[in-house]
Amino acid sequence: MKKLLLAASVFTLSTSAMATSDELLNVKEATLRVIAHYIQPLTVKLNLTEIDFGDVYTDSVLTDIEVNTLLTGEPSETYEYKIQSNGVTTVLKNTQGTGTFNMDGFDNFLFFVNLNTTNLTPDQDLMEIVSVYVNYNEIASPSTIQSLLIAP
Amino acid sequence: MNKALLVPLIFLSTLLSAADGQFYINGHAAKDISISLGVSSINFGDVYNDSQVESVLVDFYVNAEDSYDYRVKISNDDSNGVLQMSRSSSTGYTGENITYINTANGSNQRHEFYVDLATEKMSDKLSATITVMALYNDIPE
Numbered sequence: 001m002k003k004l005l006l007a008a009s010v011f012t013l014s015t016s017a018m019a020t021s022d023e024l025l026n027v028k029e030a031t032l033r034v035i036a037h038y039i040q041p042l043t044v045k046l047n048l049t050e051i052d053f054g055d056v057y058t059d060s061v062l063t064d065i066e067v068n069t070l071l072t073g074e075p076s077e078t079y080e081y082k083i084q085s086n087g088v089t090t091v092l093k094n095t096q097g098t099g100t101f102n103m104d105g106f107d108n109f110l111f112f113v114n115l116n117t118t119n120l121t122p123d124q125d126l127m128e129i130v131s132v133y134v135n136y137n138e139i140a141s142p143s144t145i146q147s148l149l150i151a152p
Numbered sequence: 153m154n155k156a157l158l159v160p161l162i163f164l165s166t167l168l169s170a171a172d173g174q175f176y177i178n179g180h181a182a183k184d185i186s187i188s189l190g191v192s193s194i195n196f197g198d199v200y201n202d203s204q205v206e207s208v209l210v211d212f213y214v215n216a217e218d219s220y221d222y223r224v225k226i227s228n229d230d231s232n233g234v235l236q237m238s239r240s241s242s243t244g245y246t247g248e249n250i251t252y253i254n255t256a257n258g259s260n261q262r263h264e265f266y267v268d269l270a271t272e273k274m275s276d277k278l279s280a281t282i283t284v285m286a287l288y289n290d291i292p293e
Contacts, residue, residue, distance in 0.1 A: 027286070028286050029284065030212060030283070031284070032194065034230075034281070035195050036269060039198050039199065041200060
């Protein structure tokens with residue numbers, strides 16, 4: 001009696017196994033590879049956030065203030081930069097150029113800020129913003145912008 | 153207890169010993185399901201955070217037994233949710249599996265889906281595999 005029950009169980013098990021096997025035979029797969037090269041985002045950091053020239057007078061001569069621009073981006077990729085002021089009093093030197101990120105994705109450049117005091121009038125308060133625009137040369141990506149406040 | 157079990161067994165053995173005559177076994181060998189992809193790789197090239205990439209159309213063909221239902225499952229192994237797929241070019245993109253059921257007609261049936269990237273989720277290169285699977289949904293007996 002037990003043997004018969006056991007045989008019945010074995011038969012059931014083997015039927016299940018066959019069903020699974022059948023299902024497996026009816027599965028077909030195809031695969032597709034998807035790749036994309038991720039470009040490291042450009043970051044721009046200035047060593048100064050504000051330049052305060054203090055008290056100035058008409059035709060006073062001021063020393064250039066050096067601003068160091070620290071960049072991170074895609075290793076070995078070239079970039080270009082442009083520096084602009086939103087006013088007429090700020091004088092900028094080294095306002096555009098190009099550079100190449102090193103193998104670690106870092107680079108830096110310097111620019112200089114001064115004031116044209118010729119047209120300044122007494123008690124004139126001045127506040128201008130200098131913006132640094134950086135973008136990749138050969139990759140169509142938006143510019144990264146960092147700003148610097150100029151106040152005499 | 154033993155008697156109770158014995159009775160159906162005797163009945164069964166009677167039936168077996170009485171099996172005399174002809175019977176027919178009918179079966180239908182369903183054709184092996186087949187699938188073929190139109191492309192083997194997609195290269196989105198240079199991408200960056202928030203960049204807009206053009207979705208890419210992928211088509212594939214499934215050939216299965218006429219009038220049989222089969223299930224299609226499209227999956228990918230990108231765990232970051234960057235790789236997005238949809239059966240429509242404009243809506244419904246998901247990083248999850250896509251499954252649906254179709255009825256075969258015995259010939260190559262064209263299917264398509266679109267692949268896009270959620271670039272805002274990217275922080276590294278993408279290298280993923282999409283697997284398209286077809287299997288009979290229910291083999292009729």
